[in-house]
Amino acid sequence: MAVLTKAEAKRLSELDDFYMPLLDSLKKAGVLDDAGHRRYMLTGYYRLVEYLYTKKLISAKDAEAALAEGFTALVASLSS
Amino acid sequence: MYGWCGQRLRVDLSKGTIIKEPLSYEYRRKWIGGRGMNSEVIYREVPPNLDPFDPDARVCFGVGPISGTAAPASGRVTVSCKSPLTGGFGDSNMGGHWGAELKYAGYDQIIVQGRAPKPVYIWIDDDNVEIRDARHLWGKFPREADAMIKQELGDEDIHIVVIGPAGENLVRFASTFNDVYRAAGRTGHGAVIGSKNLKAIAVRGSGTVKIARPKEFFDVCNRLRQKFKTDPMRKFLYEIGSLSLINVANHDGWLSVNNFKQGAHPEAWRMSGEEHSKTVLKHREGCFACPICCGRFTEIKEGKYAGEYGGGPEYEHSVPTGPRVGVFDPNAIWHNMILTNNYGMDGIETGGVIATAMEWYEKGLITSKDTGGLELTWGNQEVVEKLITMIAMREGFGDVLADGASRAADRLGLGDEGHKYTIATRGMTLPGDDPRGLGFAYGVGFAIGTRGGCDHLRCLASLELSGFMYPGLNTKILGDERPVKPTTTVGKGYCCFYEENQKAMVDCLNVCCFTTHWSYAVLTADQVDYFNAVTGMDITEEEFMEIGERIVNLERAYWARLLSGKREDTIPERFQKEPMPKSVDGQTNVGYVFPVEKILPGYYKYRDYDPDTGFPSERRLKMLGLEDVAKDLAPLRAKYNSESEKKKKKYYY
Numbered sequence: 001m002a003v004l005t006k007a008e009a010k011r012l013s014e015l016d017d018f019y020m021p022l023l024d025s026l027k028k029a030g031v032l033d034d035a036g037h038r039r040y041m042l043t044g045y046y047r048l049v050e051y052l053y054t055k056k057l058i059s060a061k062d063a064e065a066a067l068a069e070g071f072t073a074l075v076a077s078l079s080s
Numbered sequence: 081m082y083g084w085c086g087q088r089l090r091v092d093l094s095k096g097t098i099i100k101e102p103l104s105y106e107y108r109r110k111w112i113g114g115r116g117m118n119s120e121v122i123y124r125e126v127p128p129n130l131d132p133f134d135p136d137a138r139v140c141f142g143v144g145p146i147s148g149t150a151a152p153a154s155g156r157v158t159v160s161c162k163s164p165l166t167g168g169f170g171d172s173n174m175g176g177h178w179g180a181e182l183k184y185a186g187y188d189q190i191i192v193q194g195r196a197p198k199p200v201y202i203w204i205d206d207d208n209v210e211i212r213d214a215r216h217l218w219g220k221f222p223r224e225a226d227a228m229i230k231q232e233l234g235d236e237d238i239h240i241v242v243i244g245p246a247g248e249n250l251v252r253f254a255s256t257f258n259d260v261y262r263a264a265g266r267t268g269h270g271a272v273i274g275s276k277n278l279k280a281i282a283v284r285g286s287g288t289v290k291i292a293r294p295k296e297f298f299d300v301c302n303r304l305r306q307k308f309k310t311d312p313m314r315k316f317l318y319e320i321g322s323l324s325l326i327n328v329a330n331h332d333g334w335l336s337v338n339n340f341k342q343g344a345h346p347e348a349w350r351m352s353g354e355e356h357s358k359t360v361l362k363h364r365e366g367c368f369a370c371p372i373c374c375g376r377f378t379e380i381k382e383g384k385y386a387g388e389y390g391g392g393p394e395y396e397h398s399v400p401t402g403p404r405v406g407v408f409d410p411n412a413i414w415h416n417m418i419l420t421n422n423y424g425m426d427g428i429e430t431g432g433v434i435a436t437a438m439e440w441y442e443k444g445l446i447t448s449k450d451t452g453g454l455e456l457t458w459g460n461q462e463v464v465e466k467l468i469t470m471i472a473m474r475e476g477f478g479d480v481l482a483d484g485a486s487r488a489a490d491r492l493g494l495g496d497e498g499h500k501y502t503i504a505t506r507g508m509t510l511p512g513d514d515p516r517g518l519g520f521a522y523g524v525g526f527a528i529g530t531r532g533g534c535d536h537l538r539c540l541a542s543l544e545l546s547g548f549m550y551p552g553l554n555t556k557i558l559g560d561e562r563p564v565k566p567t568t569t570v571g572k573g574y575c576c577f578y579e580e581n582q583k584a585m586v587d588c589l590n591v592c593c594f595t596t597h598w599s600y601a602v603l604t605a606d607q608v609d610y611f612n613a614v615t616g617m618d619i620t621e622e623e624f625m626e627i628g629e630r631i632v633n634l635e636r637a638y639w640a641r642l643l644s645g646k647r648e649d650t651i652p653e654r655f656q657k658e659p660m661p662k663s664v665d666g667q668t669n670v671g672y673v674f675p676v677e678k679i680l681p682g683y684y685k686y687r688d689y690d691p692d693t694g695f696p697s698e699r700r701l702k703m704l705g706l707e708d709v710a711k712d713l714a715p716l717r718a719k720y721n722s723e724s725e726k727k728k729k730k731y732y733y
C-alpha cells in the first residue's frame with residue numbers, strides 16, 4: 001500500500017528543502033514516530049532509506065534507486 | 081579507563097594553585113572532550129557580561145578521547161574563551177602534537193583562571209605541574225620562546241603552547257600557537273592568555289591512551305588509511321596544500337579581493353599552491369598521526385624578504401594580508417604571513433581589519449590624519465607591513481585596529497557607514513571566501529556561527545564545497561545531489577544543520593576536519609566506530625550526532641544570554657546586495673548575490689530555533705538535557721523582542 005499520496009509525492013519532489021517535510025509526511029502517515037523523525041533528521045537520508053527498506057516499505061530495488069537518484073525516486077516509490 | 085584520562089587540570093594563576101579534577105562518566109558521555117567540554121566550562125563559569133580580560137575569565141585547552149591514538153589526525157587541541165574580539169563565545173583549534181602530548185601526560189583538559197602577578201609559564205611533566213617564571217620570555221616571538229623553554233627544561237621533544245607579543249599586548253585577535261607554527265587563529269584567546277600573564281604551557285607526557293577494543297580499533301584505522309591512499313582531496317592537500325584553493329577560488333569568484341569588492345583577480349595565480357610549490361616550498365610537515373600532511377614550510381629566496389623562513393602558508397592565512405588588501409606579490413604575502421605568526425596574531429582578522437581601514441580610507445571616512453600619515457591605498461605593501469607591526473605593538477593607528485574592525489569603527493566614530501565595510505558578523509571579520517561564489521551553505525555559517533561570523537571550519541558545509549569530488553555523497557546524506565552546486569538555495573538548510581552537528585563532534589574528538597567531512601575518507605559512521613572501539617562504549621550514530629547538536633545549542637545559548645539572536649543572524653550587506661563583478665575571464669559567478677534570508681527559515685526549523693528570537697527552543701533544549709539552559713533563556717525571550725532591544729545595533733558584545 002502506498003505510504004504517500006501521489007499529490008503528496010509531487011508536492012515533496014518540488015520542494016527546495018524537502019527533507020523535513022518528507023520526515024513530517026512519514027510521521028503523519030504513521031511510518032515514523034517522534035523518535036524516528038528525530039533519528040533520521042540527525043543521521044541523514046541514507047539511514048532513512050535503510051529503515052524504510054528494513055520495514056519493507058520499499059523494495060531493495062527501490063532503495064538502490066533512492067540512494068542513486070535521491071529523494072524524488074524515493075517519494076515516487078513511496079507513492080506507488 | 082579507556083580513551084579519556086578522566087581528569088583535568090585547573091590552574092588558578094592568582095592563587096598559584098593547581099588542582100586535578102576528576103571527570104565523571106556522565107560528564108564525559110555528555111560533552112566528550114575538546115570543544116564540548118570547553119564550551120560547557122565557558123557557559124557555566126564565564127558569565128556573559130564578564131570582561132574577557134577579567135582575572136575571573138577562563139581559558140580552556142581541551143582534547144578528546146581519541147586524541148593521541150592512531151586514529152587519523154587525532155592530535156588537535158581546542159582553545160576556548162569568552163572572546164575579547166566579539167564579546168561572545170569563542171574557540172578555535174590547532175594541529176601540531178601538543179594535544180597528543182597532553183593526553184600522554186594524563187589530562188583531558190586544562191582550565192586556566194586568575195592572573196599571575198608576573199609573567200609565568202606552566203610546566204606539565206606527567207603528574208608534576210608547576211608555575212614557572214617567564215619574565216625572560218615576555219616579548220619573545222613564539223619560535224624564540226619555544227626554543228628558550230626547551231633549552232631551559234633540557235628537552236627538545238616537549239611540546240609547547242605559546243603566545244606572541246600580540247597576546248601580551250592584548251590585541252583582541254591574538255592567536256595561540258603550538259609547535260611554533262600551528263595556530264588556533266580565531267576569536268582572540270591569545271589576548272585572554274596574555275591578560276593572565278601566561279606566556280606558555282609546556283608539556284611532557286610519558287603515558288599512553290588505553291584502548292578498549294584494540295583489534296577493532298586498528299581494523300578501523302587501517303580501513304581508513306587505505307581510503308586516504310586514493311582520496312582525491314588528500315592528494316590536493318598533500319601535493320599543493322590549502323593554497324590549492326587559490327586557482328579554484330579565482331575561477332569561481334570567491335577569492336576575497338580588496339575587502340570582497342571583487343571575487344577574483346588576474347594576478348591571483350602568482351600566490352597559488354602550484355606556484356608556491358615550484359618556488360619557495362622548503363618542506364612539508366604533518367600534524368600528529370595525519371594521513372594528509374598539508375603543512376608546508378616556506379623559505380623566501382629572492383627580493384626584499386630573501387632568507388625569511390616560516391611555517392605556512394595556509395589559504396586562510398595568506399588571502400587576508402594578500403588579495404584582501406590588494407597585495408599580489410607572493411613574497412610580500414609570505415612575508416606578511418611570517419610577520420603575523422611572529423607576533424602571534426590571527427592572519428584573518430589582521431588582514432580583515434587592514435582591508436576594512438583601506439575601504440574607509442577609499443570612501444573618505446578616514447584620512448591620513450586618522451592614520452598618522454599612512455596612505456591606506458589598496459596594494460600598498462609598505463603600509464600593510466608597517467601596520468602589522470603597529471597592530472601587534474599597539475602603536476599609533478595600529479592601536480585602534482588592534483581592537484578589531486568592528487570596535488575600530490566605533491573608536492573612530494564612523495557610525496553605520498563604517499560598519500558597512502567591516503565585512504564582519506557578531507564582531508569578527510569573515511575569512512577570505514566569498515559566499516557569492518564558494519557557496520550559500522558556507523555563507524549561512526557566517527550568519528549563524530556559534531563563534532561569531534567566522535564559522536568557516538566549525539560548520540563547514542563541505543558537502544557543497546568538496547562534495548563535487550565525491551559524486552553521490554550529497555545524495556547519500558542529504559537525499560539530493562543538487563546542493564553540491566554552491567550558488568543554489570536547494571537543500572542548504574539541512575546541509576548546514578547536518579554539517580554543523582558533525583563538525584561539533586569533529587571538534588570534540590579533536591581530529592582534523594581536513595580528514596573528515598572536507599575530504600570524505602572518514603564519515604560519521606567511521607567516527608562512531610573508532611570512538612566506540614577506543615572508549616569501549618557503544619553509542620549509536622544518532623546519539624553521536626545528538627551530542628554535536630547539544631554543543632551547538634549550548635554555544636548558541638551563550639549568545640542568547642547576550643541578547644544576540646535572529647536579528648543578528650545576518651551577513652554583510654555587500655554579499656546580499658552587490659552583484660559579483662567580473663574580474664577575470666571565465667569567472668563563474670558574475671552577477672550573483674547571496675540570498676541568505678531564503679535559507680535561514682528552513683535552517684531554523686531543523687534547529688527548532690524560536691522563529692521570533694532565534695533562540696534555541698525550550699523544547700529542544702530539554703530534549704538535549706539542557707534544562708538549566710532553558711531556564712536561563714526563559715526570561716530573555718521577551719526581553720530580546722522588547723522595543724528598546726529592537727532599536728539596538730549590535731556589532732559586538
Ligand code: SF4
Nearest residue numbers: 175366367370374592
Ligand atoms: S590535514 Fe594538515 S592541518 Fe590537518 S592534521 Fe593534517 S597536517 Fe595538520
